[in-house]
Amino acid sequence: MDTSIKSKNERGWRDVLFEVIFESDTPAGKWFDIVLIICILLSVTTVMLDSVSDIAAEHGPLLKGVEWFFTILFTVEYVLRLLCVGRPGRYAVSFFGVVDLLAILPTYVSLLVPSSRYLSVVRILRVLRIFRILKLGHHTKEASVLRKALYASRRKILVFFSVVLTLVVIIGSLIYVIEPQEEDGFTSIPRSVYWAIVTLTTVGYGDISPQTAAGQFLAAIVMILGYSIIAVPTGIVTAELTRASGTEPSGQACPNCSAEGHDRDAKYCKFCGAKL
Numbered sequence: 001m002d003t004s005i006k007s008k009n010e011r012g013w014r015d016v017l018f019e020v021i022f023e024s025d026t027p028a029g030k031w032f033d034i035v036l037i038i039c040i041l042l043s044v045t046t047v048m049l050d051s052v053s054d055i056a057a058e059h060g061p062l063l064k065g066v067e068w069f070f071t072i073l074f075t076v077e078y079v080l081r082l083l084c085v086g087r088p089g090r091y092a093v094s095f096f097g098v099v100d101l102l103a104i105l106p107t108y109v110s111l112l113v114p115s116s117r118y119l120s121v122v123r124i125l126r127v128l129r130i131f132r133i134l135k136l137g138h139h140t141k142e143a144s145v146l147r148k149a150l151y152a153s154r155r156k157i158l159v160f161f162s163v164v165l166t167l168v169v170i171i172g173s174l175i176y177v178i179e180p181q182e183e184d185g186f187t188s189i190p191r192s193v194y195w196a197i198v199t200l201t202t203v204g205y206g207d208i209s210p211q212t213a214a215g216q217f218l219a220a221i222v223m224i225l226g227y228s229i230i231a232v233p234t235g236i237v238t239a240e241l242t243r244a245s246g247t248e249p250s251g252q253a254c255p256n257c258s259a260e261g262h263d264r265d266a267k268y269c270k271f272c273g274a275k276l
Contacts, residue, residue, distance in 0.1 A: 015255070017084040021077075022253040036077070040103075040126050043070035047120045067117065071107040074123070078104060086256030086274065094258065099125045149240035156236045164200070164229060171196040171222055179215045184208070200226045 023029035043066075049055050050063040078100045082088040091097045103123030110117035172193030179186045185208040186192045195208045199222045210216050253259065256274035268275055 014084045017080060018253075018255055021081055021084060022255075022258055024253075037127055039070060039073060040123055043067065043074075044121050044124050046070070047118060051118055067107060067120065071104050071120075074100070074104050081258075085258045086254075087258075087272065090257040090259075090272070096126070096128075097258075099123070149237055153236045153240040157233055160232055160236065167225075168193050168196040168200060171200070171218070175210060175215055175218055178218065179210050179212060184211050184215070186210075196222065199223060200229065202226045202230070 019026055020028045020032050024033060046063055046066045050060070050067070056063065081091060081097075081100065085091045092101070099122070103120065103126060106116050106119040106122070172195065173189055175195060176186050176189050176192040179192075186195065191208070198205050198208075199219055202223065210219050254269035254272060254274055254276060257269060257272040259269060259271040266276055
């Protein structure tokens with residue numbers, strides 16, 4: 001009997017913790033996420049300030065101390081998320097689970113590789129939770145439609161990039177043969193392929209440029225071709241966007257696997273089947 005009461009009490013604090021950490025429809029959950037986002041922004045600001053040499057020289061120890069404070073805070077939060085969810089492994093490999101882990105790893109790795117602490121800015125991705133906190137349902141819906149469109153067009157885009165890759169290799173090889181290698185900077189086929197990519201994408205750094213008439217003629221063709229190629233992936237994704245559809249999800253998270261994006265009238269999780 002004592003064991004039963006203990007188990008019930010344990011499940012009780014887990015439920016309360018889950019409601020505060022994962023649920024955005026409750027006042028406690030909303031305030032938790034707002035405070036969390038403020039801490040994330042302050043932490044990212046700290047890392048950015050630490051990268052400014054003048055500021056780091058004057059306030060370096062303070063900034064490092066603040067960064068460790070936020071890292072420990074986020075570590076505790078990450079552990080609590082794993083404790084209160086029904087399937088910790090499922091949450092750990094989810095998008096936000098991976099982001100939460102990457103948000104704290106750089107600071108610990110900096111004990112071995114000091115410069116890695118600047119990678120902590122990846123925790124800015126955690127601010128994406130603001131979409132569900134502020135009830136920006138239409139933004140969430142549009143993001144879902146875009147994700148579906150990109151996923152649906154993945155094979156077409158893969159074929160397109162394969163064609164582009166083949167094209168830049170051929171163009172790079174041609175310009176390598178046409179241009180004097182040492183004088184104009186086309187010292188190898190890989191470097192020539194780099195020029196072809198820069199030219200085809202209309203970036204045009206100008207660090208390498210053809211000087212012969214034949215080379216300039218080829219460059220002109222590649223530039224014109226670049227404008228045509230840019231329209232291809234845009235058309236592919238646009239076509240899929242017109243087919244993609246979705247319903248506005250609720251802010252409710254599954255207590256078992258922590259997955260979100262359920263319909264507002266959903267009774268069970270569409271990912272693991274647990275009751276919501």
